[in-house]
Every structure is written in C-alpha cells, then in structure tokens.
Amino acid sequence: MRTLQPLGTETGIEHSWDVTVAPATAPAPSDRPVDEHNADDPGHAPGVQQHTTDTPGSHRGQSVEGRTSVAGPAPPGLGDALLGRVAGFFDSGLRSAQFLWCEEGRWAWCRLELRSASQAVVALDVRPLTGPPSGLTAREIDIISLVALGLSNREISSRLGTSIRTVTTQVERLLKKLGQDSRSGLSALAVDRDLIRLPIPGGVEHRSGIRVLDIERHSATTTKVATPAPRRVRPAPRDTVRIGTIAVGGAFAADGLETAQGAQLAVRDINALRGEYGRAVEHVVVHIDPLDEDSVREGIAHLAEADVDAITSSYASAISPGVFAFAADFGRTFLHTNTWTRSVDAVRDDPHRYGHVFQTCPSETAYQSALLAFLRSHPASGKSTPRLAVVELDGFGCAITDETFGSRVRDVGWTITSAQRVGLRVDRVDELIQGALADRPDVVVVSHLNVETAAELQNAITRHSPDQLTYHIYTPSVPGFARRIEHAGEVIWSTVTGRPDDPLGRRFTDAYARAFGTPPGRSQASAAYDQVRMLHSAFSVTGSFRPDAVDGYLRESAYRGVNGTYLFASPGQAVSGYPYDTGDQSLSQPTLTYRLSGRGQEILPVG
Template structure:
C-alpha cells in the first residue's frame, strides 16, 4: 500500500555513475537522501547493466527510518547516454506481510527449503514452516512455487538479500546483488562534508542481529542529531556513517572494519559480534577509539594481556560474568516462597553455544550450591543447528518430566529463544523461567503472547525507568514512531554521547591519544546508567555486583513480564514493581 504522504520519486542514474561522480538532484527529498546515503541503491542502479535484465523490481529496506521503498530499475539507451531510470515510492508491505515474512518469502522465491531457510536465518524449521503457511494464506497462493512466482512478478523480494547472493542464482534479484557486490554507498562519500567529524555506526542491519542493530543505530542517530543542533564538535558537524555490519563470521567482521577504514571514520560505535576475538583484533588495527557493548570477559583478558595493542577498545556494558551472581541474587528473592511451598531448590541451565552466553561457570555453581540450590543440569543450545527443532523437542520432553524450580535460559537470537519458550509453555513446563537480555527487544513479549507471562529476565545494561530514561524514551518514540525497547537503543544513544564528549575535551577528534585519555577519565550518567573506564580493563562495571555505588555503574536490571508489560524488580533504587508468582 502506498504512503500518500511520500510521493513517488523518479530520477536518472548514468550507467557509469560512481560514488565520487554522482550527486542527487537539487531539492532531493529525505527519502532519496536516506536511500542513497545508507543503502546500496546507487550500486543496484548501475549494476543492472551487468545483468541480462532491463527491468528489475524489488523492495528496499531503509535501515534508519525503518520504512520500505518499492523500487523499479529500468536500463534504457533512449537518452543521450545510457541511464537507469529509478522509480520508487514509500510503501507499507502489501498483504500485511511482516518484515520477517518478507525475508522468508524472498528465500522461498529462491527455491530454498524450510530447513535451508531456517539454517540461513538462525531459526528452526518449525518456525519457518509456520511462517511459510502464513505467507501462503496472506498471498492467497496455493503452493510455495506459486508464492515464489507472485513474489518475483510483484517485486515482493527484499534487498539487501537476507543471505548470500549465490542462493539466488536463478533470479534477477540475485544477479543484481552479485553485480552490485563492489564497494557500495555504505562506504561512499556521497554526502560527505569535508570538515565533518565522522562516526562509524557498525551495527548489523540485516540477518538475525538486525533488530538490535537497528535500535542501536537509531539511538546513536538521535544523539548525533541532538548534538549537531547544539553545535556539533566545536562548530564541526558530526556525520554518522551507518554500516550494515556483518557480525556473523570472522571474514564478515574483517570486511566491516575494512569499510570503516575506507570511510576514514574517526571513531566507531558497535554492539556484539559472533566472533569476539576477530572483532577485537580488527578494531585494534584501526587505531581509533572503538566503543562496543559486547559484555565480554575476553575484552578484559585481552586488555590485561596486551594493553598497548588493545588500548583503543572501550567496553560500554559490564561483562557477562555478572549474570551468574545476578541469578544468585534473584534466587535469594525466591527462596522463602519456595521453602514455604515445600518446593525443592533446584535449578537447570540451557545455554547458548555462542560467545558471552555461558553463565553456569564454577563460580556461579559454587554460589548456588552454597545457598542450598541443586544444579540439575547444564544443556548446550546451538541456535544455528540444522536439527534445532529436534533439540527443542528433546529439551521440552526432558523438562516436562522433571521440571526444576527455576530454569535459566541464555539465548540471544530472538526467534530461537521464542521457539524454545513457546515450546516449554505449550508443554506446560512448570518452572519459573529466567532468561537474559533478549526480551529487551521491543516486540519480543508481543511475539510470544501469553507464553511471555511471568518470564523473568535480566540485562547488565538496560534503560532506566527514571526521569532520564523516560525523557529518552519519549524523544525516541517521537522521532521513530515506536518505543526504544529496554537496552540497545539506550546504549547507542549513550555511546554517541560518550565518544563525542571525549572529542569535545581534545584539541581535535584526529588526536587519538587525547581522545583515549578523555575516554579513560569519563564520568557519564546516561539513560542506561553510569559509565566509567578508569580500570585497567577499560570496561563499565555492574551495580551491585562490581560496585556498591549506583552512581558508578550500569545497574544489573531485573525485569518480569506482567500482563504484557516489563516491570523492573530491581536492584534498588531502580525497581518499580514486585515479583509476581506464576499461577500454577
């Protein structure tokens, strides 16, 4: 459905246009500026000439405004020079498709099976099967083949592609993506201002980390806009450089940092990756400040082992080693009620195999056993497994037979965690569910529906519910039309303020040594708590686990989902509700 507030745009792009030579026409609207400034649209417009197709239609996701641009590219020789006619308009996704359903439909059009789609999207075949059935109903298609044909005919295929372009070999969209694989407008100086201070926003805008990446990008953009209205960095405009970071492999991470180097950014903001060591080594090679939120104990170890090499890295969220003591703190709250009900103090862990998700370490187990808790199992959970559905079924069966009093689940991929928790709920598993971080995403509880009720979750860096956090939430919602969630948007906002404040205290943002010194002396109170980097590890600390002073750390917030709302249970003084025992 067309958005009538945003008119259809049409421009001509020369076949030989480059990032250096092409400029948007005078008076180009914000839609075009965002499309050319934060996506590969210029590359697509020129790459069509390298394919056998003369017209290609697709839907382009605009990562910052989170809108959809329906695009039609037509290569024509009718002008004096060969040009691509680019027509586009902002649309709502037709047939009430969701963003994830559009990704699945695009993969169906490429001929991928449900297990293959699940593997590519880091989810389960069961989840994909349900999504595929929903898509067929929405399109009125009688088969997957028919749905794929309709998608191609109507331009209901998504760019950027959700997986590698090789999977789309038979389709025009795949040929276009491969031809456009050269350096893209993500790295281009199309809108670069010579005197601007450039901040790299290295967040995933596609793949399973997309939701978090978009939230962090938006939070950082909001902060940068505020700071530019106050004069930027001593009169110099701050230019955000959003990169669709490939956080999923060592090669992708290195490629991302290569893009940042090519763009000549003076500082980088990023969240998490699937290969921390690759990211830390690549970040160190940039030799500019890199602020990240990986909650990584590996960060601390590397800074201790080689402080000179990793001196430019600053971790703006406490390490995951605090999650275990956080579980112990929650169990202290539960113990009297369990004892009164005659329930044994038993706990079981289901832990992701990805980095930063293992909390049932010897120290945590020692804490729990000293408090009278029995750890009945620690089960690994690989969200990338081709047998994810079978793994979920096996865990559900085991827990149905012998449910612990408390079940701790650490899994960061929202689709995988939702599938797991939905299965436990449907099977009637009676345990109190405790998980970490993932429910901070704005639509997670709504996606789970009634299965979310009563879930307890914690994050070592969450957005506060005080006046600072509430002011941020209102500003974010006014800017983007939806709420910021409870973690990543606030982190992106805070990181931008921290880095730019450090630049304000140096002679020039290109003064790396001065910027690093300013960062190490940081005392910043943001929407996700307080940040200091004076320790050898250059990492924010957790309250109350690593500091007893709430003004010096990020509060390790504890939430419970009650009637669809996220209620903060603590720690004091940041709680706004009390734990609600689940109905048995």
C-alpha cells in the first residue's frame, strides 16, 4: 500500500493500533496479536505477531446499535465512529485502504491493512492534520467526495443542505483549482490522491467500485466489535531485507540442501551488488523435518522470532499442514514450490487469508500431461495397446493416477496394467516391482519424493528387467539420485520446475559449482535462487517492507529467472507451465523432460 501522502499540514505524529474485530455476541478476547511494524518507513521492517494482555490503559470495544464504541477514554483520534470503519473494512474483504478522516472538525490521514485474516486483526495508522489537505476547504472536500460517489449537483445540494447553484459554482471552482476538465477527472483525482473523506455526508447505500466508499457502506451495517490495542514500535530499525528460507530435512534432506544453497547463492550475489541495486539481504535458514511436528514448530517459531520480512521454501507446505497454516497467518509474503493443486485452490477460494502465498511453479497436473506427451511419442505407441505400470507415493503431491488418468491414458492408445501406491519407505521392494513387471509393461512410471526410495525402486527394476524403460516424476532432479542407481539402461523423467540448458542455466550451474564444489540439481537449487532474487526485486522496486506492497508487485509483474518466467496472474497465484497450462512460452515455465543415462542428463524435445 502507498505511504501516507504529505498533502496536508501534518502534525508529525502517527498513532498506530492493532484492532481485533469480532462478532458483537462473542466475548472480546483477552489477548490480541501485536505487530511491531512501524508503518512504511524504509528504516523499519515488519515485526513479529506477538500477544499482549489488556493493561489499565487499553480499551475494550462494545457494540451499540450495530456500530462500534470504545469504553473509557479513547486514544487520540480513535473513537467509536472510526472503529466502526475498521469493522466495516474487515467486512468488506479488502486487504488495504487509505482515506481522509474528519470528525468534529479534526482531520487525519488513516491507513488500514489486514494484518491477519484468521485472527481478525487490522492494522490502523492515524496521522493527524492541522486542517483539510491540498489547500482545499472542508466544503470542497465534501463536494469532491460526493462527486466521486457519482452524485449529481442536485443530489449533492440535497445532502449538504445548500442550493444547486452554489454546488455548481463550487464544482466549477474545484475543476479549475485542481486542473481538471470534467467530473470524471475530478473523481479520478479524488481516488488517486485519497481526497475522499469519511464519514461521507449522507452515507453510501450501494456498491460504488471505490474501496473507501465500500468501507463506508459496510460500516453502516456491521455488527462486529472492534477492540484496539496500541502497537509497539520496533526499537531497532534496519534497512536490510530479512528473508527466511525453509529447507526440508529428514527423508527429504537432499532437496533441503539444494534449497538452502540455492538461496544462499542468491543472497551472496545480491549483497555483492548492494551499493548499486537496492537493500542488502539478511538470510535466515531453518532446516525442518516436515514429518515431525516438533521440528516444524521449532522452525517456524525461529522464523517468527527472527522477524523475517518474507519466506522462501520448497514443498514443506505440501507435507506439513502446520507450515501451510503458518504461511497463511504469519502475514508475510511466502513463496513455495508445493505443487499440490489443493494449495492453489486454497489461495483462489480464500484470498482474504492466503493472499500472501505464491506458488513459484506449475501444479502437478503438468506431470500427468508431460507423461502423456511422452507416451504419444514413444515407439511402442505404434503397436497394439502398449502397457503402462505405475508405482507412486501416496500423497504429498506425487500421485498422478487421479480419476481422469485412466481415460487420458486410453485416449493416447495405452492401457494401465497395474497402479500401486506406496509409502515413504517400501519394505518389500523386489516383491512390489515383480508385481509391477508381471504383465511386461512397455514403460514403468515411478512417482516418489524420497530419493533413497525412488533409487531403490529403480534398482529393483533394473535387477528384474535390465532393459526396462522407466519414467520418473521429479526425483532424478536431486543429485543424490544419479549416484544411487545402477545405470543399466536409461531413465526418463520430468519436472514442472527445472533448469534449462540456456545461458542463464549454465551461468547458474557454474556459479553454484564454484560456491559449493558440486553441480546443482535440476530443480530446487535454481528455484530457490529465483525465489530470493524475485523477492529482493519486489522489495527494492516498491521501496516498502509492507507485505501487501510486495504482494502487489509480484501479482502485477513478470520476473525472468533461471527456471523460466514467473507470472502470478491467476487467482490461485501460481506460475503457468508451457506447453500444458499455456501456449505462451514467454510468460511461463517450461515443463521439461530429461533423459538420464551413463552419459549424464539431456533435455528431450517432448510435447
């Protein structure tokens, strides 16, 4: 959100509260989250949500005829009318808004930002003015606000209790004073400069299309209670961007190392240019086992305590519900490569809660599409009903045999001989693979997220059928896979986010190898590198630490990284894949298919 504009004579004092909004019938909470974020000052960064209990100086909201009031003496500039607008703002579904406020002849800039949807907390900042802004009179502010509402001169005169002629003269004077040629220009200027004031004379009955007026409309009908608590100011300002990275551990540690090192390389590259290209980056890496609840709690608590401004991650939020819930409620920009469509659906269906969450890769539906494209081009497609066997991890975004898979396989002329779902560990690998090979499939598909298990499955296939062609989903992107398998034949595999063999990919590969003494894998290292670079670009261009400003930049901009182009234009805020999600190669990430053999890896021209 934009900073409070210096259009009026400001007092130089800003008051900040965290306001908890709750139904009037519910008991007001004794604890409320407090964010130590000090507005949009580039010398301050967002703080950690903490909890403070009521003190003798705090205020409790109470419902009065559907409106909000404050028991006891209110803080400066904060009364029942303004708190009613905070409740209306929460009901409106907006994430941020800014407006003029005038009550009993006192003027102020007011800024609202949704701090936490799940905890119903709204950040309120009030900056008093000595009078109306922009050299306008109070009556001129009223008229420009009503013009923006779409009212005619006759309707304005009725609301203000003055003659139509007087209103006509005042509108003409405003047009001349503000350099506008029409009422529509005047209305646009009022919106652009935040000159619409609340309370608006006569109120707002219908949806207007202007967010501030919708706040007014909702505040007239809300039955919620708004309870303010003064927000503490960060004692130690900083000008660096603090980015947290979640690296998966436990059974997924090989990928976690790729994630951590890719992000670290990005931080190193950014800080080497800090004098010329924006703020420096502080990096906080936490290694968590997403299958261990204690490990998850400790990791996310460390990120909160470190007061990170944004978070990058791989697929931890697909494995641990606690990570995804934290991403939603922490209120900071969260980038992930969790490919589950259910995560995209959550963002699309509840942007109020998940608006900070961005998926920096296509979803797992592209895995299925890439496999089908490979089957179409396979030599066996020319014979009568080629056969396909599938061994896949149950859950974690790895299962490709959904309700549509069988019909899609038949559409390309193949048949499924067996489909077996397994856990993270497989005890009887040989027995399982013998069952998969019983009908002599032309291709065996292995979709498993754990490198060791995927390699065990591959080696069992090689033992029982040395010439068997195997098609893996994602896991060969991790360097440890190639070291663990026996190269008796070739392995085909695909990934929805992978490093191409282009100049950017080769440059990243060389830099990573120099930094860590080993080449990177094909997926997570470069994805993590892109995430950090993309976030730093958003913080630098917006000049803001506010999550909604960074989120807005990510939604409205395209970023070209090592793994492709990142564009979050869809309601689910996920990257599209080429060619299966979109035909526009310039604004998407290529879904790549590789051949892994004793000669190394190469990209196949499939689809």
